[in-house]
Amino acid sequence: xxxxxxxxxxxxxxxxxxxxxxxxxxxxxxxxxxxxxxxxxxxxxxxxxxxxxxxxxxxxxxxxxxxxxxxxxxxxxxxxxxxxxxxxxxxxxxxxxxxxxxxxxxxxxxxxxxxxxxxxxxxxxxxxxxxxxxxxxxxxxxxxxxxxxxxxxxxxxxxxxxxxxxxxxxxxxxxxxxxxxxxxxxxxxxxxxxxxxxxxxxxxxxxxxxxxxxxxxxxxxxxxxxxxxxxxxxxxxxxxxxxxxxxxxxxxxxxxxxxxxxxxxxxxxxxxxxxxxxxxxxxxxxxxxxxxxxxxxxxxxxxxxxxxxxxxxxxxxxxxxxxxxxxxxxxxxxxxxxxxxxxxxxxxxxxxxxxxxxxxxxxxxxxxxxxxxxxxxxxxxxxxxxxxxxxxxxxxxxxxxxxxxxxxxxxxxxxxxxxxxxxxxxxxxxxxxxxxxxxxxxxxxxxxxxxxxxxxxxxxxxxxxxxxxxxxxxxxxxxxxxxxxxxxxxxxxxxxxxxxxxxxxxxxxxxxxxxxxxxxxxxxxxxxxxxxxxxxxxx
Ligand code: NG1
Ligand code: ZN
Numbered sequence: 001x002x003x004x005x006x007x008x009x010x011x012x013x014x015x016x017x018x019x020x021x022x023x024x025x026x027x028x029x030x031x032x033x034x035x036x037x038x039x040x041x042x043x044x045x046x047x048x049x050x051x052x053x054x055x056x057x058x059x060x061x062x063x064x065x066x067x068x069x070x071x072x073x074x075x076x077x078x079x080x081x082x083x084x085x086x087x088x089x090x091x092x093x094x095x096x097x098x099x100x101x102x103x104x105x106x107x108x109x110x111x112x113x114x115x116x117x118x119x120x121x122x123x124x125x126x127x128x129x130x131x132x133x134x135x136x137x138x139x140x141x142x143x144x145x146x147x148x149x150x151x152x153x154x155x156x157x158x159x160x161x162x163x164x165x166x167x168x169x170x171x172x173x174x175x176x177x178x179x180x181x182x183x184x185x186x187x188x189x190x191x192x193x194x195x196x197x198x199x200x201x202x203x204x205x206x207x208x209x210x211x212x213x214x215x216x217x218x219x220x221x222x223x224x225x226x227x228x229x230x231x232x233x234x235x236x237x238x239x240x241x242x243x244x245x246x247x248x249x250x251x252x253x254x255x256x257x258x259x260x261x262x263x264x265x266x267x268x269x270x271x272x273x274x275x276x277x278x279x280x281x282x283x284x285x286x287x288x289x290x291x292x293x294x295x296x297x298x299x300x301x302x303x304x305x306x307x308x309x310x311x312x313x314x315x316x317x318x319x320x321x322x323x324x325x326x327x328x329x330x331x332x333x334x335x336x337x338x339x340x341x342x343x344x345x346x347x348x349x350x351x352x353x354x355x356x357x358x359x360x361x362x363x364x365x366x367x368x369x370x371x372x373x374x375x376x377x378x379x380x381x382x383x384x385x386x387x388x389x390x391x392x393x394x395x396x397x398x399x400x401x402x403x404x405x406x407x408x409x410x411x412x413x414x415x416x417x418x419x420x421x422x423x424x425x426x427x428x429x430x431x432x433x434x435x436x437x438x439x440x441x442x443x444x445x446x447x448x449x450x451x452x453x454x455x456x457x458x459x460x461x462x463x464x465x466x467x468x469x470x471x472x473x474x475x476x477x478x479x480x481x482x483x484x485x486x487x488x489x490x491x492x493x494x495x496x497x498x499x500x501x502x503x504x505x506x507x508x509x510x511x512x513x514x515x516x517x518x519x520x521x522x523x524x525x526x527x528x529x530x531x532x533x534x535x536x537x538x539x
Contacts, residue, residue, distance in 0.1 A: 001110070001117055001144065003103050006044070009143045010102050013040035013136055023083075023091040025349035025496035026064055027074025032130060035071050039133045041094045042073050043123070043140020044106065049087060050121035050146060052113050053078050058163040059141075060156050061127035061134045065210070065249035065273040068242040071130055073137070074156075080164035080412020082351035086113075121146035124162055126154035128213035128275050129242070151177070155213050155276035157415030164412035172411075177220070185224035187407035188421040192228035194401060195428040204230045205268055205424060208258045210247025211237045212274035214416060221417070229424050234261040248273040248280045248370050248416075253448060255292055257282060268427075268434040272416040278370040279416040281423070283434045291438050295366035296323065296331035298423060300440055302374055303341050303364040305426045306405070310362075312398035313387055317380055322356045322365035324348045325466045325491050326448075329506055334441040345464040349496060350414055371414045374422075376406050401429070444487060446506035447517035454529040456494035456501050465493045477523040485512045490520045501528060 015037040021028050028038050042059055050057040058076030066072065075083040075091065083091065090109045097105040110117060123141045125148060127134040134150065141148045151162060158180055165175035173183045209215035215236035222231055235246040235258060243249065246258035248271045263269055263284050270281045281293035303321050310317055321335055321343045335341045346352040350371055357363025361380045366372030376384075384406065387399035408425070410418040427437065453459075460470045468475045474492070482488045490505040501524050505517035514537075521535035 001106065005143050006102065006106065007099075009139060010037075010040065010099060013037045013139065014099065015097075019096075021092070021095050023088045023095070025351070027060075027072055027083075028091075028095060029064070029066055029070060029072035029497055031069055032063070032071035032133065035073065035133060036136050038095045039073055039136035040140040041097075041102075042075060042091065043137040043142075043146075044144050045087070045091055045094055045109070045140075046075055046123045046137075047121040047141055047144040047146035048090075048106070048109055048113070048115050049075065049077075049083075050123055051117065051119040052115045054119060056122045056124055056163055056166040058159050059123060059125050059137050060154075060159045060275075061125070061130060061137065062156050062275040063129060063242065064156070064275045065243050065247060065278065068244065071133055073133070076160050076163045078163065078167045080160040081354060122166075123148045124151060124159065124166065125149070126151045126156070126159035126162070128153065128155065153213060153216060155217050155415070155417070157277050157410050157413045157418070158217065160413035161410055161415075181221045181224045184408055184410075184418060184421060185221065187404040188225050188425055189228050191401060191404040191408070191425040192428050194397065195425075196431070203228070203428075204232065205270065205420070206232045206234060206261060206263070207420070208234045208246050208251070208261050208269065208271040209236050209276075210250075210258075210272055210274045211235045211240045211242045211244070212247065212272065212276065214272040214274075214276035217276065218417065225421065228428075229421070234258070243274045247271055248278040251282060252280050252292065252294055252369050256290055257284070266433070266435060270420060273370075276416040277414050278367075279419050279423075280370040281434065281437075283438070285435070291435075292443075293434070293438055294328070294443075295368045295370040295372055296327050296443075297437065297440065298370065298419065299323070299364050299366035299372060300331055300335060300339070301426055301437055302422060303335065304339055304440075305430065306362055306364070306374065306402070307339065307341060309398045309402050309405075313384075313391060313395045313402070315383065315387070317361035317383075319362040319364070320344060320357070320360040322346060322353045322363060324353065324367055325464055325493075326368040326504055328368065328443045328446060329487070329489055330441045330444050338441075345466070347465050348493065354413075366414075370416075370419075373411065373414045373418065374405075374409050375411055376409075381406055444506040444508070445510040445513040446504065447510075447513045449503040449517050449521050449535070450495075450498070450500040451492075451503060451521050451524045451528075451530060451535055452499075452532050453501055453524065454531050456499060456528075458528050459492060459494050459501055459524075461491075461493050466491045468492055471527050471529075474523060474527045477527065478520055481516060481519045481523065485516050488512065488516055490516055492520060492524055 055078035353365035486508040488507040
């Protein structure tokens with residue numbers, strides 16, 4: 001390590017005084033103007049991680065679903081996964097180190113993780129907005145002697161794909177943007193060829209791109225799959241602001257359509273978030289009512305279809321669905337009682353869901369906000385490929401379909417483009433309209449709120465965040481409130497990405513869900529050190 005050079009270059013990416021950040025569920029995320037030093041330092045860290053794992057590491061510069069003034073950065077581990085927990089801690093230490101402590105922190109990390117500093121390092125970089133910030137990452141990589149490839153503009157899941165391809169010797173796919181487009185589109189076109197229902201109804205989709213990178217990438221990709229699907233893009237970045245009044249996060253949390261998109265009744269529409277790793281669907285019914293189809297219903301559609309295919313080819317593989325506490329109670333009940341698919345609940349944040357999903361032959365995981373994918377174990381993939389060769393006609397067809405679905409899913413990460421193509425293929429194959437899909441079950445009315453407190457760490461939770469352990473008395477208060485309503489449930493947890501406490505409530509009517517959420521917010525405000533104005537009723 002050339003410590004002199006590090007000190008010299010680090011000074012060019014100086015840390016604002018007193019700024020403390022934490023590597024959370026989504027990496028570092030804050031105002032873009034405060035991120036230059038973090039980018040440089042994450043370049044350094046990626047080199048150390050690459051040396052340690054003897055693999056290519058990814059660095060993605062993205063604001064995801066945050067407002068336009070923000071930006072962020074996350075590291076991608078060798079198999080396209082989120083960064084390992086111990087390295088998240090190193091990332092936090094390094095980002096917060098004062099200039100004079102940088103050398104010590106870097107040496108500490110290298111020693112703790114037994115990094116061989118002689119080892120070569122390779123880092124791939126992607127960004128969905130700021131070129132300047134990604135240049136700071138590159139500065140960090142180079143000063144530690146790492147090699148790099150800058151992919152320039154990519155969606156977050158595309159960068160995960162690149163990392164995965166590079167570390168699996170090209171077996172998974174080619175680590176180029178064309179490789180990604182070709183792999184997914186070929187599988188999609190093959191799959192939809194099997195569909196007996198054609199007609200425009202199944203073949204056209206309106207996509208709200210949140211004024212983010214998804215628009216650019218879908219536009220590049222659309223001619224690869226246009227045989228099977230035609231997409232009409234909205235909020236493509238030509239005018240509006242990133243994630244402002246549009247995008248998956250807005251649609252899900254406000255339970256209304258994005259601005260800038262004209263929706264005719266019963267038209268199938270979807271929204272991506274800013275970096276295209278989340279997707280939600282929706283439509284207006286004939287009476288003009290808005291219907292949201294969230295990650296839970298997406299997981300239900302996908303897992304049911306996969307289960308049907310497995311039955312057809314006569315394979316008894318274990319399939320599981322992984323959700324978080326935010327999953328609508330109706331979805332959990334439907335999956336368990338009607339579909340007879342086992343459901344598991346983990347803490348919020350895809351890394352937790354991903355980890356749990358790896359325990360199954362086929363693990364389908366989605367957050368209610370539309371972030372998710374399906375994972376297939378290598379053994380299952382082999383088995384299905386063999387079946388596609390050997391089985392007789394009807395079974396072979398099902399095995400082929402499964403093979404295509406495996407190719408379509410970005411198994412390295414939840415990917416809005418992959419998910420969209422899988423969903424579109426399933427709807428076409430099953431001849432399902434968006435209303436029929438929506439009618440699988442009825443969501444329980446729900447409400448999500450935020451409460452400002454002095455220190456959100458006073459709230460700690462257990463049971464996959466469904467029970468509050470501290471502060472004392474809070475869980476008892478929530479229990480008493482929940483008892484007042486029918487089919488009700490509520491929980492609170494500190495956000496991992498914003499300085500707020502999140503409150504979730506569901507009940508038999510929207511009015512009850514709203515009341516319950518408000519009452520729980522008041523309990524949080526009183527018992528967990530609320531600041532500012534007391535939570536007001538009404539939304
Ligand atoms: P926090 O801020 O910890 O609630 C949010 C989402 C997560 C996940 C992360 C990362 C909700 C309730 N929370 O986390 O699901 O997507 O952002 O982007 O949607
Ligand atoms: Zn995102």
